[in-house]
Amino acid sequence: MNKVLPMTKTENPQLMNITKSQIQAFEGDEFHKRSLELLSEKLVKSGLNVSNLIAKIAAFQIAVPSWALGAGGTRFGRFSIGGEPRNLEEKLEDIGLLAQLTKKTEAVSLHIPWDIPEDYMQIKAKAESLGLKFDAMNSNTFQDYGQKESYKMGSLGNASKSIRDQAIAHNVEVIRIGEKIGSKALTVWLADGSNFPGQAHFRNSLQWTIDSLKKIYREMPSDWKLLLEYKPYEPNFYHTIIPDWGTSSLICRQLGDRAKVLVDLGHHLPNTNIEQIVATLMHQNQLAGFHFNDSKYGDDDLTTGSIKPYQLFLIFCELISGDTDGAQARDSISWMIDASHNVKDPLEDLIQALEAIAIAYAKALLVDRSKLEEAQNSGDVAGAQEILQAAFQTDVRSLVAEARMQSGGAADPLEVYRSLKVRENLIKERGTGSKATGM
Ligand code: PSV
Ligand code: MN
Numbered sequence: 001m002n003k004v005l006p007m008t009k010t011e012n013p014q015l016m017n018i019t020k021s022q023i024q025a026f027e028g029d030e031f032h033k034r035s036l037e038l039l040s041e042k043l044v045k046s047g048l049n050v051s052n053l054i055a056k057i058a059a060f061q062i063a064v065p066s067w068a069l070g071a072g073g074t075r076f077g078r079f080s081i082g083g084e085p086r087n088l089e090e091k092l093e094d095i096g097l098l099a100q101l102t103k104k105t106e107a108v109s110l111h112i113p114w115d116i117p118e119d120y121m122q123i124k125a126k127a128e129s130l131g132l133k134f135d136a137m138n139s140n141t142f143q144d145y146g147q148k149e150s151y152k153m154g155s156l157g158n159a160s161k162s163i164r165d166q167a168i169a170h171n172v173e174v175i176r177i178g179e180k181i182g183s184k185a186l187t188v189w190l191a192d193g194s195n196f197p198g199q200a201h202f203r204n205s206l207q208w209t210i211d212s213l214k215k216i217y218r219e220m221p222s223d224w225k226l227l228l229e230y231k232p233y234e235p236n237f238y239h240t241i242i243p244d245w246g247t248s249s250l251i252c253r254q255l256g257d258r259a260k261v262l263v264d265l266g267h268h269l270p271n272t273n274i275e276q277i278v279a280t281l282m283h284q285n286q287l288a289g290f291h292f293n294d295s296k297y298g299d300d301d302l303t304t305g306s307i308k309p310y311q312l313f314l315i316f317c318e319l320i321s322g323d324t325d326g327a328q329a330r331d332s333i334s335w336m337i338d339a340s341h342n343v344k345d346p347l348e349d350l351i352q353a354l355e356a357i358a359i360a361y362a363k364a365l366l367v368d369r370s371k372l373e374e375a376q377n378s379g380d381v382a383g384a385q386e387i388l389q390a391a392f393q394t395d396v397r398s399l400v401a402e403a404r405m406q407s408g409g410a411a412d413p414l415e416v417y418r419s420l421k422v423r424e425n426l427i428k429e430r431g432t433g434s435k436a437t438g439m
Contacts, residue, residue: 023416036401060335082433084430095108095132102409188228289333292357317388362400372384
């Protein structure tokens with residue numbers, strides 16, 4: 001598939017204008033067809049319906065964060081990648097390109113105040129023209145950006161009432177912005193906590209947080225949901241007010257049915273069994289959604305599937321098990337990426353992440369659930385492991401590519417992206433020094 005298709009003069013190098021013919025020029029080759037045939041033969045033998053699988057994979061969509069389209073950074077520095085989107089419109093264009101190539105995303109998750117639209121109608125129209133919707137809105141009370149009072153000592157859980165009120169008002173403003181552009185959810189992540197023993201009163205700060213969130217919850221339209229994220233540490237290193245899924249869940253229960261827990265894969269201490277957390281939350285109808293990324297040590301925000309693909313597969317196994325046994329319905333769960341790109345081109349990183357998520361999902365669909373349950377119930381430990389491994393070790397890339405091509409996407413999105421020299425063109429258009437808003 002190594003075709004190089006140069007951009008012609010008439011074909012605008014702008015992202016949103018990649019043509020169908022440019023995408024199709026890379027259509028699946030003989031190797032793809034033969035791989036798919038062989039895989040299909042195997043799947044049919046195991047009693048699976050290949051067209052159903054392809055339809056399910058094609059239907060699965062993941063929202064992209066508006067803050068992950070530029071270079072991220074660490075506290076030691078930030079290295080520009082060039083051609084970063086200079087405004088919200090350009091961010092939408094980047095995501096529009098991702099959508100065209102991968103057919104795996106049709107929504108963007110905005111972070112306020114990084115992405116306040118200047119003209120709501122225009123931004124809505126722009127998104128619509130690119131086939132994009134607005135997913136959950138994210139509030140930001142973890143930074144100072146010129147607001148009256150500082151969030152240095154916390155926001156919704158701050159000891160000062162006026163700071164809490166300011167943070168509540170910010171969240172309400174985010175809801176109002178979201179309403180204007182058709183979002184249906186608010187994601188709250190709080191950096192609130194303390195760095196040293198004695199610095200904060202555990203119970204008071206928790207109670208202030210609950211009270212503040214109750215006020216925000218009451219301001220949400222009745223068809224909105226609130227996703228409450230947890231994180232064990234960082235930026236605070238001694239205590240975080242919402243450190244884990246349990247605390248998030250107990251707060252959500254006090255808010256109401258439309259408040260649920262958001263699982264960010266990077267927000268766990270090393271070796272935490274995240275798939276079990278997912279299962280427990282589903283059992284309690286308390287799983288709001290995901291922030292996909294990957295990590296080796298902490299909140300590393302690395303490309304999804306790059307470090308622990310087996311864990312990602314096991315998480316999807318839990319999610320899929322709910323389809324057959326009546327646990328929380330999958331369509332009530334939101335899917336988003338939350339990553340940061342320090343050394344990679346963000347668009348390449350996102351293409352890889354969307355692919356890794358689709359692969360994990362596809363593999364999980366192959367698990368023979370009734371055989372697995374039989375093995376579990378009869379104490380067949382080795383048998384149960386074999387069933388999971390049989391699915392995990394299957395190369396499903398041709399299935400995922402086929403789903404994408406049938407939806408009008410590229411056989412190999414990364415190859416098309418590189419062959420069309422998208423980043424080079426973006427650098428020409430936007431310059432080397434442009435910096436996207438975000439982390
Ligand atoms: C915090 O680490 C977090 O995961 C939250 O979702 C924030 O909104 C996002 O990252 C900001 O980069
Ligand atoms: Mn997150």
